[in-house]
Amino acid sequence: MADNHLFRGCRCTLDPWVFATNLPPEQNPQGQHIWSRPLARTWTVMLVLCSCLVYCARMAMPVCVVSMAATFGWSKTESGLVLGGFYWGYCLTQILGGHTSDKFGGERILFLSTASWAIITAATPLLGRLEDHSVAAMTIARFLMGLLQGVVFPSLVSVCSQRMVEGERGFLMSCINGGSYFGMLVVGGVGSLMLERRGWQSVFYATGALSGLWALIVCRFLLQGQVIPNHLLSASYWSVPKLHWLSHLKKGPVCAMVLAHMCHSGASYALLSWLPTYFKDTFPHAPGWLYNVIPWTIAIPSAVSGGYVSDYLINAGYGVSAVRKIMQFVAMGVSSVFMLLVCKPVTFTFALASVSAAVGCNTFSTSGVSINVQDLAPSCAGALYGFMNMCGAFMGLLVVFFSGYLIEVTASWPAVFSLIGLLNVTGLGFFLVLGDASRVDLEDYRAVSPVGRQPL
Known part of the structure; x- marks a missing residue:
């Protein structure tokens, strides 16, 4: 592994069987694998950045919709249809995202989700070439964005509950929440400037690129490219009754x-x-x-x-x-x-x-x-x-x-x-x-x- 200063001092792998908790058994009845201190600090930074980028990508369309409506000739109803597509998709994957994160590992679900919606965000301006079908194309893109982002916060909760001790969860989740508000400010401020000077396409390109960079860092340094460990593919691992x-x-x-x-x-x-x-x-x-x-x-x-x-x-x-x-x-x-x-x-x-x-x-x-x-x-x-x-x-x-x-x-x-x-x-x-x-x-x-x- 590269000796990057940000990750120095911790073994950056997320196999839950590798990390031995530092809690005595009577205080860790579930057998949870708590993050070590250096790794907890690293992941805190990455999770806060993730929540920031989630809202940057989510709010890119509301920030740009007026300019896009002028470009494609959308009515208010059509603009509302495009914006509303996100929330219908967002509602559908909440339970799936949380349940899968509890079984599969929230860190991996966050990586897969972020990498996917980063591609969709960056590709959104390309859909503008379908001018005759721009409303349908953008609505579908927003729906897919909602599906993929619907798993994010359940995954964050799963990660926090499995990797952090009880007395530190509130601070981590509050930092993540603060990152969400910061993302709204960033896309509202910087995004508005980019919209004015470089056009609405630049907002989607920049947000998609930054989200992709986050996913690349997580895969390279924290997951070490091992997104699906072998033990997670065994039938016995998934034989536990579901939806308990x-x-x-x-x-x-x-x-x-x-x-x-x-x-x-x-x-x-x-x-x-x-x-x-x-x-x-x-x-x-x-x-x-x-x-x-x-x-x-x-x-x-x-x-x-x-x-x-x-x-x-x-x-x-x-x-x-x-x-x-x-x-x-x-x-x-x-x-x-x-x-x-x-x-x-x-x-x-x-x-x-x-x-x-x-x-x-x-x-x-x-x-x-x-x-x-x-x-x-x-x-x-x-x-x-x-x-x-x-x-x-x-x-x-x-x-x-x-x-x-x-x-x-x-x-x-x-x-x-x-x-x-x-x-x-x-x-x-x-x-x-x-x-x-x-x-x-x-x-x-x-x-x-x-x-x-x-x-x-």
Whole structure:
């Protein structure tokens, strides 16, 4: 292996049978293979970059759709068809991605997925040559992009649950979440400049090339070209009963987690989708870059700090269940308070501050419900997260549509913000009452004290 300084000091292979955990057996009942410290640091950087590139590729079409519509003569309906293709594909592969990652290894699924959608992204401008069929071609491309990216976050959850100790998962997942917001800022800022100076094609070429470079580095230095190890091809390895995670859906803590995630996703989708329209309608003379940039700039440090605080509390001896509920209370309870503040007439400065605070608090869910699946069932966290993320995505689509209906019928933004608050309060109530962090995937599991290491 090349002696690259970034990877020096760790044996960069991902065969799960190679890494011996440094936890005693009674604190590692599942036989998980925890990453060594140097490898954990390396993968933290790569996973954050992955989440950043995911959103760069995902948001490339929304950033460029106006220019593309002018080039190809698309109507608003046709533009909406192209944009919506992503989400239908995104919903379909959540469970598959999570279940496969739990069995196959999330690192490998991330590599295969990223390499695939990098090619599709870079090839998107070539589809523009099919001018007579541009809508169909671009819609299919977006649908395939959604299928391939649908496995990403369940895979990230699976990796985190299998490779990280309990007291460090919150920080890692929060960094990954912060990377997503950074990706939105990058494609919104740099992508807009490239769009203006080099045309919409350059945005897709650059994003596809960077994503391909990420996949190449992972394959060369971390996977060492061994994407499918021999033991994963044996029939005995795949003979374990599949979909055993479905039985956990009957348990109260799991149901509370899924319901809370659905409500939070619905509220978040509505918030993200309609905030620009709210500011444009309510404050037509306000600079657009302020309300399109500042909330997401606040979200990055907020997401990271939420993960750091949650891990600090767990390593300090606070109960994991209590910490998850505190984080979710901030994400769904406190954020709703800030949103309700703009239900009455306010100044632009006050509205921007309140919305930014709500978006910042909303990111704390990464250390609450989103990571709770790793507490409850680390052996099948990817599949369970894929299921609840699929439910959350469908919930989001319904809430976004219904919010648009409310705006059209009532012409009242307070009605939309009240709907967001109602969803948050409902999901939060179930999670506070029924939520827990004790494992449900091992019948003979006995609670152990969390093992803490210093944050990455």
